[in-house]
Amino acid sequence: MPAVARFRSVVLDCPDPHALAAFYAKVGGGTPRAEDDDWVVLDIPDGPRLSFQRAPGYQPPQWPRADHDSQQFHIDFDAGSTWEEVDAAHEKVLALGARPLDLEDREKKDFLVYADPAGHPFCLCRIESE
Template sequence: MAVAELGVVVLDCPDPRALAGFYAEVLGGSVEGEGDWVDLRLPGGQMLAFQAAPGFVPPKWPAPDHSQQFHLDLNVGDLDAAEKSVLELGAKPLDVEDRSRGFRVYADPAGHPFCLCAA
């Protein structure tokens, strides 16, 4: 029997509304809230939240002395089309050199690593 149920994944960032907007464009859903806490309600009922973090320092990838701490794996049907879209939305490539793998690594506009994964 589980002790708890996952409520929401929360990403620290300098601008919660802007980062929620980025992920809304990538994943769909609706952005709710203003200020220091903003929610993104995703299709299917999942939710991501974004919290203002004064002095936010983005993780570095890959860097064993500056752990990424966590990352999101986002499943896509077409890696090339998804890559084009996330780059247009402001993502930055971190590791996309090896095109033979089934995933590519990016940073969102606040610097959090995420992967586009072939579904």
């Protein structure tokens, strides 16, 4: 079946689109492109296009919650095939302003969960080499 439309972008609401785009550029690569004060686009190399829009009164998602205030989605990043690589990425995202949400049971889950500076959840994943 042919697609109805072509994927364009994942858009994150936030209080400061320039700051959040700069954070994700440091995590995933790319150069943020401001279209105006309220909208910034980031094309991550070999990844998705992320867009950031200013949302007055923005409230970050609560993680983990099962009710209507729970996260709407999260972003996964491949942080390497070893825990040493993931640990190095962990230190870097913390230095960039990420906040740990769930660092438990990493050997069982193969991922660590963080909040970006605006509160959106994202994961650093250990991806085994094929």
